[in-house]
Amino acid sequence: MIPFNKPYLTGKEAQYIEEAVRSGKISGNGMFTQKCQRFFEEKYGFKKVLLTTSCTDALEMCAILANIQPGDEVIVPSYTFVSTAIAFIRQGAKIVFADSEPDNPNIDVTKLEALITPKTKAIVPVHYAGVACDMDVIMALAEKYNLLVIEDAAQAIDSYYKGRPLGSIGHMAAFSFHETKNIIAGEGGMLTLNDDQFINRAEIIWEKGTNRAEFFRGEVNKYGWVDTGSSFLPSEIIAAFLWAQIENLENIQKKRLEHWHYYYEHLQRWAKKNSIKLPIVPEYATKNAHMFYLVCESLEQRTRLIKHLKDNSILSVFHYISLHSSPYYEMKHDGRSLLNSDAFTDRLVRLPMFYELDVDLVASKIIEL
Template identity: 55%
Template sequence: MIPFNKPPYTGNEERHVLDSMCSDKISGDGKYTQLCHLWFEKKLGCAKSLLTPNCTQALEMAAILIDIQPGDEVIMPSYTFVSTANAFVLRGAKIVFVDVRPDTMNMNETLIEQAITNKTKAIVPVHYAGVACEMDTIMDIANHHGLYVIEDAAQGMMSTYKDKPLGTIGHIGVYSFHETKNYTSGGEGGLLIINDEVFVKRAEIIREKGTNRTQFFRGMVDKYSWVDLGSSYLPSDIQAAYLYGQLEKADKINVNRLASWKSYNKKLNMLADRKKVELPSIPKNCVHNGHMFYLKVIDIDTRTKLIEHLKLNDIMAVFHYIPLHSSVAGGDFGRLSGKDLYTTEESEKLIRLPMYFGLDTNEIDYIVDKINDFFLTS
């Protein structure tokens, strides 16, 4: 079976993990955590980066930092993972879902303004498949209405919008290091990216259970105590050590994934020309990271049959999100602004093909051949 995903592994991880295990500090904010923070702050040019146990908790921290209160509204696409919504619902917010653009599956920026009310607190663009939302428009809307922008760039590490790394354009951004992402910190992991200096001090306190412990270790206070709301948002240093091994090879991983993406795109182009499938669209002002290769077929019935055909040929392909607004909890905690013109229809056409660091060109050829076989016989 050609799997849908294999967690990335470069060979550097084991050395760093063993080094961390043998050190005197394997809890959070040890040697490798600091090395990762320095790497990201240099790479992204952000005010502060903070590793978290997962991306969900980075989003939860963001919701606390912008002081989400019961009754506040947060605008986001319905086509996203549940964590994007849950982080704000946990603080009492109502989610306002906006339809997607069919070309990128990102939130339609032209529909955001009509979703704004006097209760709106933030906009959460989700960069689907590591392809940027139209951030200039989103930031202009946010600035005009005095709203926060939290970038859900879970899939977007190494992607850019007009030469700016995803996650660094809004007030706050987040990355995911789950094993299905381009980079992992041992299966789970996340990053909080702070772009507005005003959030830095409080973010460190929230992350350390609401204490000023970080300031104490820097010698800024003579003792630490409970000073604010918070929780335990630190990953172990062993997790950070695993991630650091991948950061050392970040460019190599990125180049490899992009090569696989381009290979799929080229080899499936004939089917696209024949209108059998639709291939991903990359806007000119975006550089993506090869996180995902998907194609769209004519309808959900064709998708189901193609997935089964691939499975019978030992290829694991999957569909993606069920739109949140159509779920049970989505109705309880949110509402759809405007019409669902594309979110449901386009999501039911989408199939994700195997994509991972080290995917063999022969495997891609085999996958493409089996897709071609399906359309020749269907």
Template identity: 55%
Template sequence: MILENLPPNFIPFNRPFLAGSELTHIRQAVANGKLSGNGMFTRLCQHFFETEYGFSKALLTTSGTDALEMAALLLDIQPGDEVIIPSFTFTSTANAFLLRGAHIVFADSSPTHPNLDVAQVQQLITPRTRAIVPVHYGGQGCDMRALLALAEAHTIWVVEDAAQAIEAWHHEQRLGTFGHLAAFSFHETKNISAGEGGLLAINAPQLAARAEIIWEKGTNRAAFARGEAARYEWVDIGSSFLPSELNAAYLWGQLEARHQIQQQRQVLWQTYAAGLAPLAANGHFSLLPTRAADRANWHLFALICNSQQERDALIAFLKQRHILAVFHYLPLHSSPFFQAQHDGRPLPWATHFSNRIIRLPLYHELQPAQQQFIIQCIHRFYAQ
């Protein structure tokens, strides 16, 4: 639904947040006279992630999708290589590796959470398995300790799809720092936004130099600019993954305000939890479970309804009252594009969550009265 066409009293699912300094930084980028990538604001953002998160190297990209596509290039994924990913995810997770000719092997969700079921990954590994791509749905981590042990035993790369996981922790470690590589998204629906944007985090130091070359269209341009190369040359494959300095400047303003953003999202999340817990306790739906091992980033608030029919009816009920709630994802293994390529294994839990999840509006400027109205409407629905 297009935001501009909504009636004035419609509560959208998401509204991009302007923290305050973004436009100042964009004006500074214009004044600096460099709007293409890898300028001052790109370097500020990358340095922040390398020092604050401890990545061996951090490279801004035009999207989280591009970060995943960079990862596939960097790991030299070839036709026939197998890559294990969850079926319950967005298409970008699969497309990045399909574009390199990989065969996608879909894993089911766990019975208790939409994340990949690590317990079943062992049986999916073959001599052709090159990578496993766990997706941290809602900013909650997969069981990364078990997954890394499995990958190490079989010498398999791990690429974290951390699109929703900025500022989230798992076992007192930031998500995105476990795997060899990690891809983040700064889409406008994410906690920290650049409008469109992403980040490839490199945790395996041996991949850092080549990652920068792929990032710079297969050239040694970045090393040449630092005086580390005698000539600016084409040395490898690559593409144009760098975002504009305007996007990086906007992102820098968001990073400066990250604590404010996170605190407000926590308030909103906890307000939903308190207001809807009685309905969950009465069995009307389940709340997306949280784990003691995780420190949430408050990315989303989701209900798991008791049936698809009930979920769809609740979405329609809220829409009639000018509230936009959404569902996702449709399982990729049964999609029109991939169904014929799937090996036929049933993935019941991916289908289960796809049919029953509903996400409620959660954005920085959601007003207390609006949020209470949403909660009241859900109570009214279940009182019928």
């Protein structure tokens, strides 16, 4: 069976984990944590980076930093993973779900302004498949209505919008290093901060509500409990694993992009013949080959494709079920139809994508259908 995903190991992960263990410091914010954070700050120009144990944790930190209160409204695309919404629900927010674009799963920016009310506090664009939302429109709305923009960049490492790294445009952003992502740490995530007003408090929230980070830098003579927070920082073992991946980021990206282009070039004629749509990358965006997906003509066609691939020992998967229709939130949703989000729920299928993939075999089996 060709799996949907296979974690790629560079060969240095175990070595760096052993180094972390032998250093005598395997709790958070040690040598490997700081190396990872410094790399992302220098390569992508983020003002401040804090590693977290997951992207969900990074989003929860964003919700705390945004000072979300019960009754505040947060605009979130319906076609996304549950973490995008639940981080703000835990702070008491009302989630206002936005529809996707007609031709790609990203948030439909033309319909955003109509969703903004005096209670709106933040917009959370999700860069689906590592392809940027139209951030100029989103940032202009945020400025007009005095809103925060929190980028859910879980899938968006090493991808750009008009030459700017994703995660560097909004006030803050969250990334994932889950084993299905381009670079991985098993679990793991990252908070990026692009507005100075959030940096000091973020470190406190990150360290269980204490000013411990300031203490270890010698900025205060003792530390204590000064704010809310949690144990959001990962262990050095996670950071050591991630550092081995970071060292190979360029190589990993090159290989994944080769797979992406192979799929695109070899499936075009077949897709057109079968009324299936390939991914669309707007002119303002780049792709990072996080995934390759197809949008089928119908649920039935998608079901046949998934079965055909499984019969040929290839695992493909559908993706999100629209959150506005989930058992948890359907009674809280305002009743608007989100037709594009529902269409992607029924029709989108993700093909295998990983470093060691035999992409030629997968593409050839698809074309047989």
